[in-house]
Amino acid sequence: MLDIQFIRDNPELVAEKSRQKGYVVNIEKLLEVDKNRIKVGQEVEKLNQQRNQLSDQLKQGKPTDEQIAEGKELRERQQSLSQTLSGIEDEYLKLLKTVPNLPEDDVPVGASEDENVEVKVWGDKPSFDFAPKSHWEIGEARDWIDKERAAKVTGSRFAYLKGELVQLQFALIQFTMNSLGDETLIAKLISDNNLNLKPTAFVPILPPVMIREDMYDQMDRLEPREDRYHIDGDDDNLWLIGSAEHTLGSMYAGEILDEKQLPLRYLGYSTSFRQEAGTYGKDTEGILRMHQFDKLEMEVFSTPETSREEHLLLVAIQEYLMQQLGIPYHILMKCTADIGKPNARGVDLEAWLPGQDKYRETHTADYMTDYQSRRLKTRVRKDEGTQLIHTNDATAFAMGRTMIAIIENYQTADGKVRVPGVLQPYLGGRKQI
RNA sequence: GGAGAGGUGCAAGAGUGGUUGAAUUGGACGGUCUCGAAAACCGUUGUGCCAGCAAUGGUACCGAGGGUUCGAAUCCCUCCCUCUCCGCCA
Numbered sequence: 001m002l003d004i005q006f007i008r009d010n011p012e013l014v015a016e017k018s019r020q021k022g023y024v025v026n027i028e029k030l031l032e033v034d035k036n037r038i039k040v041g042q043e044v045e046k047l048n049q050q051r052n053q054l055s056d057q058l059k060q061g062k063p064t065d066e067q068i069a070e071g072k073e074l075r076e077r078q079q080s081l082s083q084t085l086s087g088i089e090d091e092y093l094k095l096l097k098t099v100p101n102l103p104e105d106d107v108p109v110g111a112s113e114d115e116n117v118e119v120k121v122w123g124d125k126p127s128f129d130f131a132p133k134s135h136w137e138i139g140e141a142r143d144w145i146d147k148e149r150a151a152k153v154t155g156s157r158f159a160y161l162k163g164e165l166v167q168l169q170f171a172l173i174q175f176t177m178n179s180l181g182d183e184t185l186i187a188k189l190i191s192d193n194n195l196n197l198k199p200t201a202f203v204p205i206l207p208p209v210m211i212r213e214d215m216y217d218q219m220d221r222l223e224p225r226e227d228r229y230h231i232d233g234d235d236d237n238l239w240l241i242g243s244a245e246h247t248l249g250s251m252y253a254g255e256i257l258d259e260k261q262l263p264l265r266y267l268g269y270s271t272s273f274r275q276e277a278g279t280y281g282k283d284t285e286g287i288l289r290m291h292q293f294d295k296l297e298m299e300v301f302s303t304p305e306t307s308r309e310e311h312l313l314l315v316a317i318q319e320y321l322m323q324q325l326g327i328p329y330h331i332l333m334k335c336t337a338d339i340g341k342p343n344a345r346g347v348d349l350e351a352w353l354p355g356q357d358k359y360r361e362t363h364t365a366d367y368m369t370d371y372q373s374r375r376l377k378t379r380v381r382k383d384e385g386t387q388l389i390h391t392n393d394a395t396a397f398a399m400g401r402t403m404i405a406i407i408e409n410y411q412t413a414d415g416k417v418r419v420p421g422v423l424q425p426y427l428g429g430r431k432q433i
Numbered sequence: 434g435g436a437g438a439g440g441u442g443c444a445a446g447a448g449u450g451g452u453u454g455a456a457u458u459g460g461a462c463g464g465u466c467u468c469g470a471a472a473a474c475c476g477u478u479g480u481g482c483c484a485g486c487a488a489u490g491g492u493a494c495c496g497a498g499g500g501u502u503c504g505a506a507u508c509c510c511u512c513c514c515u516c517u518c519c520g521c522c523a
Binding site: 038041042044045046048049053054055056057058059060063067068069070071072074075212256258305377379381386 | 436443451452479480481482483486492493502503504513
């Protein structure tokens with residue numbers, strides 16, 4: 001949610017930036033409701049004051065009938081006006097929630113993902129003296145991926161992953177946790193990128209994969225809910241998470257953190273669930289787009305002053321990880337239409353997939369500023385007072401897509417897959433699977 | 434699933450209708466003392482909103498939402514959560 005004071009002060013700017021992101025917001029209406037909300041709120045407060053004054057007078061002796069009648073009347077007026085106020089507040093909140101976070105100035109303006117801007121290309125695309133295969137061809141040939149039986153048991157967009165592919169996933173997890181848990185490495189990435197941040201290591205987390213509806217909404221990740229899975233229970237109102245971000249980012253809701261604790265850097269590992277609404281017929285081959293996939297996700301809580309650099313650090317970490325695997329990639333600055341509603345800035349990393357002869361998204365880094373924490377009420381206590389904290393989230397590795405990239409880039413003529421050097425220690429030293 | 438207990442400030446914990454935004458203790462911070470520290474003593478120590486240049490004033494908040502009452506942290510209802518015992522179970 002955006003700061004109402006900022007919207008009051010900059011209505012045109014907010015309207016224009018929202019438009020750039022593709023959101024239709026009625027700022028005029030919002031400000032009108034806001035004004036009314038303040039006015040009625042003041043009237044309610046006035047009545048409360050009168051009630052308090054009266055009960056102050058009455059607390060000694062026994063009240064007279066007139067005084068009781070007066071108190072009753074005040075109460076009734078207060079109740080009816082409060083009801084009016086809560087109606088206004090509901091409308092206010094509903095309108096305010098429609099306003100997206102504002103893109104930073106360096107976010108390219110664009111109407112669709114086609115206008116994302118390539119800002120960096122890394123690595124040499126591998127050349128093969130044979131026609132490179134897609135990951136699904138290799139995966140099925142090696143009996144690593146079984147989608148037919150998954151379809152029978154669970155439906156489309158599910159898969160059984162088997163054999164060496166599973167071992168590869170666990171190797172990847174080990175490698176990433178060891179890397180991001182290394183304070184020396186974090187310090188190096190910070191200094192290599194000329195950042196001014198603390199070298200705090202990432203703490204691994206296994207978060208819940210279900211989330212309460214109110215928390216989901218406060219993270220601004222519930223919508224579009226057609227893409228979410230709802231859990232039908234007796235009296236609970238739970239949803240499956242679409243990313244570890246959802247239960248990581250909300251974990252300090254309602255809390256005031258000490259500035260000295262920050263930044264808090266977490267590496268969450270969880271399964272993610274997505275209905276993939278509106279993607280019928282898209283990416284039906286292989287395991288690129290599944291209803292269920294595992295992901296290592298970074299989440300950082302920081303002060304407002306350091307959050308932008310934390311965002312840059314997360315992108316640097318993503319690049320580092322991909323470089324360690326030796327997978328060619330390019331970096332895209334996402335345009336205004338493609339960064340999410342809570343984003344102020346977003347960067348995608350797309351890996352080169354020789355089997356499909358194109359780049360595909362494997363990583364994303366989201367810079368949220370205080371947009372999420374305003375509703376979550378996660379704050380930091382400083383000498384000058386309290387402030388909303390800033391959140392950042394970014395993919396460390398989406399397991400499925402990363403393995404796709406490994407399979408396709410490291411395939412050999414005889415249908416095997418070479419193991420990137422950094423992962424070999426976690427696969428019993430095997431150089432090829 | 435059955436039976437019970439409970440959710441109060443940074444923490445522990447008192448408070449069962451008005452004098453409580455909240456006792457007490459601890460922690461943290463500031464000060465006195467000291468070469469310095471400890472101890473002791475003194476003081477400070479919640480958040481949001483509204484008005485105001487500010488000082489400040491007003492208002493709300495004792496898990497959440499409703500209700501009773503002139504008046505609710507205190508009484509009633511619903512929900513959420515935590516804990517204990519039993520049962521079941523990875």
